[in-house]
Amino acid sequence: MAADLATERPIKLARGRRERQRVLMGVGLILPALIISLLFSILPLVYLLLVSLTAESSFFFAPEYTLANYAQLVGRYLPALWTTIYLAGLASLLDLLFGYPFAYILVRQVRYRELVRALMIFPLFGPLYLAFGMYYLLLPNGPVGGMLERIGLQGVTLLYSLPSVLFGMALFTFPFMVMNIGAALSNIDPQLEEAARCLGASPWQIFWRLLFPLSRSGILAGLLMCFGWNLGVHAVPLVLGTINEQRVLSIVLYQRGVIQFDYGLAAAMGVALMLLAFGVTWVSLRFSKGALGA
């Protein structure tokens, strides 16, 4: 008994100290990343909140605190808010509609997955080039425009229109949707589908009663992720949209903030956008099976 007590303490102390040393070393290793995050990611957001509560650019000189910016946001700029949300929502639904079959075929049938993944990277190079390229495509004397005129549609109306904006937005976030659904689908045993088919299920039944329930989390994660990304869309509505689509928050934010120096209002929009995007993305990560064990 006494001997045990005598030997127990030294061992515990040593383990405790080594543990603490490792924690300290871990903290030291992660410190640069934390500092950069703090200074350039978190601190700016705090200031964003502060500035959103001041009038115009008064924050930089003699701050006058007011809630007028938020009042304007839900008053005069409510259409902008609404346009942002419903454009993002529609584009995400489009992604789901076209992306689900794509993901299914990719996971089940296709062997040249690497090639597909490589080509899927193209939209990620930037919505700017996407918008640019689509603009050329849809120009009246361009390839698609020519085809359309033969059918009788005017090329220009397709160029500056809601469908082309939606298409551009959906194209950019398509890979995200495919990735999420693909991950969910690859966890479903193909033998389940075979069994269902043997038991006489039609393709629709297989989808609706087998695949859909089992891939629900992937669908939700994909929808939310695409929605989050599409909330911040800027280039596509600017290049391809009519004045209606250009009411998107990120465009208005830039105009009011950088061009017209109404930093208070722009900051308020930024806060609103951030809350929306952050909330959506956070929920989506809860549902998706990330490699980070989320």
Add this chain to the structure above:
Amino acid sequence: MRGLRLRTVLQHGYIWLWLLIFVLPFLTTLDYSLKSVADGSYSLRAYRYVFGSFRDTLLLSTWATLLTIVINLLVALPAAYALVRFPLPGKAFLLSTLNLALYTPAVVMGISLVIVYNYVFDIAQSFTGLIAAYVVGSYPLMLIPIIVALRDLPTAFDEAARCLGASRWQTFLRVELPLLGPGVSAGILLTFVIVFNEYLVTLFIAGPGTTTAPLRVYGLIRTAGFQPSTAALATTMQLVSFVVVLIFFRLFGSRYLKGTYLI
């Protein structure tokens, strides 16, 4: 039997249709950059600008991207180690904090950085500010693949190296780092693709001396409309990005990009 073949054809056709659609904007930009406005003939004339007045912009973009990649490596490697191999409290919270920039819309990051750069740090429109924004926005993309690679790396290897007498540094440099190669390369690839083509945050924080190539494209679209020269610049950017991607895929495949949700 025939019905089955038709369905397979349709399925593969669906995939290829969408792949074509993905590449189409690039192809049209390429086509436009090669055509002369006057007579529709094909030539490389517009690419003169790429080596002429756009050259400095392209060099700036490349330099900024490379610098960002290096800083990302220096910041993310230790952080990844800390998160995977060391006992830290509140890891999930730390990870969320570090990845915050990924969830922040570009315009929000832009406007908040403008405020802070002007008011707190006094680095408005500077190159330092540019690099700082790029680093904070892209090192999560370096962090995540390295974490994934580290997690899959069995500790047996460096334990064996330590048993055989290697020091900590030697183990790291000669055993772990090479094994982490693909994960690190995935991070480099993603950082490159995102930073090289980044224009929205740049729109807010760049100044006359720090105009990157994508920002230049954006400015040209807004001022000069759609010119072959602009298209040439855009095509060059995309080509460079695509070649880098291809090289990565050739060497490593897409396995290590899995956790990042970008592919």
